[in-house]
Amino acid sequence: MASEEKPLVVVTCTAPVNIAVIKYWGKRDEDLVLPINSSLSVTLHQDQLKTTTTAAISKDFTEDRIWLNGREEDVGQPRLQACLREIRRLARKRRSTGDEDPPPLSLSYKVHIASVNNFPTAAGLASSAAGYACLAYALARVYGVDSDLSEVARRGSGSACRSLYGGFVEWQMGERADGKDSVARQVAPESHWPELRVLILVVSAERKLMGSTAGMQTSVETSPLLRFRAEAVVPGRMVEMTHCVRERDFQGFGRLTMKDSNQFHATCLDTFPPISYLSDISRRIVRLVHCFNAHHGQTKVAYTFDAGPNAVVFTLDDTVPEFVAAVRHCFPPESNGDKFLKGLPVRPASLSDELRAALDVDPTPGGVKHIIATQVGPGPQTLDDPHAHLLGPDGLPKPAA
Amino acid sequence: MASEEKPLVVVTCTAPVNIAVIKYWGKRDEDLVLPINSSLSVTLHQDQLKTTTTAAISKDFTEDRIWLNGREEDVGQPRLQACLREIRRLARKRRSTGDEDPPPLSLSYKVHIASVNNFPTAAGLASSAAGYACLAYALARVYGVDSDLSEVARRGSGSACRSLYGGFVEWQMGERADGKDSVARQVAPESHWPELRVLILVVSAERKLMGSTAGMQTSVETSPLLRFRAEAVVPGRMVEMTHCVRERDFQGFGRLTMKDSNQFHATCLDTFPPISYLSDISRRIVRLVHCFNAHHGQTKVAYTFDAGPNAVVFTLDDTVPEFVAAVRHCFPPESNGDKFLKGLPVRPASLSDELRAALDVDPTPGGVKHIIATQVGPGPQTLDDPHAHLLGPDGLPKPAA
Numbered sequence A, B: 001m002a003s004e005e006k007p008l009v010v011v012t013c014t015a016p017v018n019i020a021v022i023k024y025w026g027k028r029d030e031d032l033v034l035p036i037n038s039s040l041s042v043t044l045h046q047d048q049l050k051t052t053t054t055a056a057i058s059k060d061f062t063e064d065r066i067w068l069n070g071r072e073e074d075v076g077q078p079r080l081q082a083c084l085r086e087i088r089r090l091a092r093k094r095r096s097t098g099d100e101d102p103p104p105l106s107l108s109y110k111v112h113i114a115s116v117n118n119f120p121t122a123a124g125l126a127s128s129a130a131g132y133a134c135l136a137y138a139l140a141r142v143y144g145v146d147s148d149l150s151e152v153a154r155r156g157s158g159s160a161c162r163s164l165y166g167g168f169v170e171w172q173m174g175e176r177a178d179g180k181d182s183v184a185r186q187v188a189p190e191s192h193w194p195e196l197r198v199l200i201l202v203v204s205a206e207r208k209l210m211g212s213t214a215g216m217q218t219s220v221e222t223s224p225l226l227r228f229r230a231e232a233v234v235p236g237r238m239v240e241m242t243h244c245v246r247e248r249d250f251q252g253f254g255r256l257t258m259k260d261s262n263q264f265h266a267t268c269l270d271t272f273p274p275i276s277y278l279s280d281i282s283r284r285i286v287r288l289v290h291c292f293n294a295h296h297g298q299t300k301v302a303y304t305f306d307a308g309p310n311a312v313v314f315t316l317d318d319t320v321p322e323f324v325a326a327v328r329h330c331f332p333p334e335s336n337g338d339k340f341l342k343g344l345p346v347r348p349a350s351l352s353d354e355l356r357a358a359l360d361v362d363p364t365p366g367g368v369k370h371i372i373a374t375q376v377g378p379g380p381q382t383l384d385d386p387h388a389h390l391l392g393p394d395g396l397p398k399p400a401a
Helices: A078-096 A127-143 A150-156 A158-164 A212-222 A224-247 A250-269 A280-296 A317-330 A353-358 B078-096 B127-143 B150-156 B158-164 B212-222 B224-247 B250-269 B280-296 B317-330 B353-358
Strands: A009-016 A018-022 A027-029 A039-043 A050-058 A065-068 A071-073 A110-117 A168-171 A184-188 A196-203 A301-305 A311-316 A341-343 A368-375 A381-383 B009-016 B018-022 B027-029 B039-043 B050-058 B065-068 B071-073 B110-117 B168-171 B184-188 B196-203 B301-305 B311-316 B341-343 B368-375 B381-383
Touching: A009 A127, A009 A158, A018 A158, A018 A224, A018 A250, A018 A301, A027 A212, A039 A158, A039 A224, A050 A127, A078 A127, A078 A150, A110 A127, A127 A150, A127 A158, A150 A158, A158 A168, A158 A184, A168 A224, A184 A224, A196 A280, A196 A317, A212 A224, A212 A250, A224 A250, A224 B224, A224 B250, A250 A301, A250 A311, A250 B224, A250 B250, A280 A301, A280 A311, A280 A317, A280 A353, A311 A317, A317 A353, A317 A368, B009 B127, B009 B158, B018 B158, B018 B224, B018 B250, B018 B301, B027 B212, B039 B158, B039 B224, B050 B127, B078 B127, B078 B150, B110 B127, B127 B150, B127 B158, B150 B158, B158 B168, B158 B184, B168 B224, B184 B224, B196 B280, B196 B317, B212 B224, B212 B250, B224 B250, B250 B301, B250 B311, B280 B301, B280 B311, B280 B317, B280 B353, B311 B317, B317 B353, B317 B368
Parallel strands: A065 A110, A341 A368, B065 B110, B341 B368
Antiparallel strands: A009 A050, A009 A381, A018 A039, A039 A168, A050 A110, A065 A071, A168 A184, A196 A311, A196 A368, A301 A311, B009 B050, B009 B381, B018 B039, B039 B168, B050 B110, B065 B071, B168 B184, B196 B311, B196 B368, B301 B311
16 A cells, blocks of 8 residues: 555545453553453444444645544544554554665655444444544554554553454453553454354433443542452453353353443442443343343343443344344334344244243333344454545545445 | 239330441341341431330230231241240340249240331331331340340341441441351430431332342352452441541541442342342432532432332431422422321422532432431330230230231
8 A cells, every 4th residue: 555656545444343241441541541450342243333434644634634424523632642643653663663665755644534333323332442443443554554453442442452353352451551461362253153143232322421431430439349340350250251252151151241241330330429321221131131041041141231221132043033022022112113123134933921921021112222133243344445435535525424 | 024923914115217327238147147247327216217016925825926017927937936036045044044033934925926117118118127126125025135135136137136226326247156246236326416317218119129138148149249348348437437427427427328328239230140229210319419419519418228229318407408309309299199208397498590400310200209307216115105005905916006
């Protein structure tokens, strides 16, 4: 991608959402975005959820600019600036090590960035992780950087470094004060566990009262339980979760996923003032999952919740139809013309009378707005089709974007 | 109370509800009801909430019998049997030490017990604590026992031992395996802090999904955070809370009360399967309290929640009218003819526009069903008026009871 001769270098990439099964909550260094514990996540397939980002550089650009979902945003915001600074530092470093030609002009070029999500931004679906992973990946391509992008993505949003890989990904907290060993690594590729399925249960969205950045720092400052969790509980859970993933042990994976979600929300509640991301609907989903598993005498489905009331449910492909029927039973869809089930096709199934009786939940119509069915997926991709670019030849967003 | 000559010895006592500000959750010995941590509570005034219990013994009774709120219950239930066994053991022991006449016949007499609450039993208002404290106290009177009743009450329900005293009461967890040092002690009498007020916010009662006995044992078995709390957090908090009570430091008392309630519920959430006693209404009350305090720039009100969604709010007398107005604003009473405010009189107050704006809560009509205003009160009482007896001369419940 020789950039010197061309008036405009454009690259378009996509990046996935990831869902942590061992949760990240709390930084030991706010500036470098270094976490107080390691975490582990599952990368979701981009067929259902992804961010697309186009980055363009040109000697004709007079300033860095960014458009998110079609609207120009302030390029001066600190996290974005940290990413840009870091990618330019890596580009400079790489070229100064002599394994390349002398630094090209492109390093001094200003960049235009356009980014869109194919899902609602504030739906609690970790849009910032996909967004910053995609930004880091696109910037690396356009500036010709090959090195590990964990730090670039992390500076934007901690969990974004986990969206740099497909499959099952750990973010090692590291020990160094400069954060050089706080990096994401793939634990297993997306092909490792083909039966695993992911159902996102989107519940009626109350406005989010406490963002995760502010929330986690209040937790670090005030929750005695959070410190204990980070130091004494998570290290063992990382080992156990890695083992469950490698062995494709769904029961172990599911139980630990639920326990770690619950413990994360427990530390939120132990924060002062307390933080509550779970709603009554979230708690009904929790009850539904435990009733479903109790009925089957084994862990067949497992929930996890991030900083919002939506549930992400893991299960295996052969359980999906029955569990979706159970969700429909407990949360009868409201006839709003919207499609209740999105994403991967799910064949209809009916509930047995025994399971129906075991679901000790009063039906709550409309409690779950819709389900997105998806699976484990690959990491960021570069799109070759020039039609995919979100920026036109003039370096401005295309009308359609 | 010489019982030998009389055909029937009857005594009637009352006992108070207590609300823990450092929470008890989890036993180290289920049989002896020994806790994994010490706890501290405030005894509520019996003018608003109390249990009344009549105990009668007679040589004519052929079996132990018990009536709760007018209905005969199984006298064979283990906790009740443990209380009866323990009180008879204490009576026997006392008389065998020789500071009395030879054992009277009354020790072998069967007992009839009748007990009523002046508040709904399952309202999450720690009715079992008042109930077993009252039982222990009445049995001690009728069998002529003068010693510490902590163990008798504790065997019925752990927190019942704290209802044996008025004012501010600690339950020292103790260290001995036989539990002899696991006793309740008064930290300060009911006259110590006359300005302190207690508002019970009764919220729409969902049925309780997990009783506290089963819940706390699941927590002990599954929550890593609960063990840490009991061992590493509570001891320091007991010291701090005792200090706040002695100094009448409301800000310290209130903040620690809220933190400890939150941490207790955090350990419930860390239990597997998780336990949730707080509802969306509970969380709105939490938010209201923090908004109210933030508006005033100090901790003027403090919440605590037990194993249910009702809030118990502590404040000082001069803050009651404004806080009640704030509750009315956030939870407009539904016109059901019921009285919204019960207990101590509260003078009407209006909200300032500033406070109204600061209460960042969407009004939820009917979210709080009513408020019971009360204060710190004395321990168990013996009633001298024979009309107070719940059992008639025949040893059976009076028709009115």
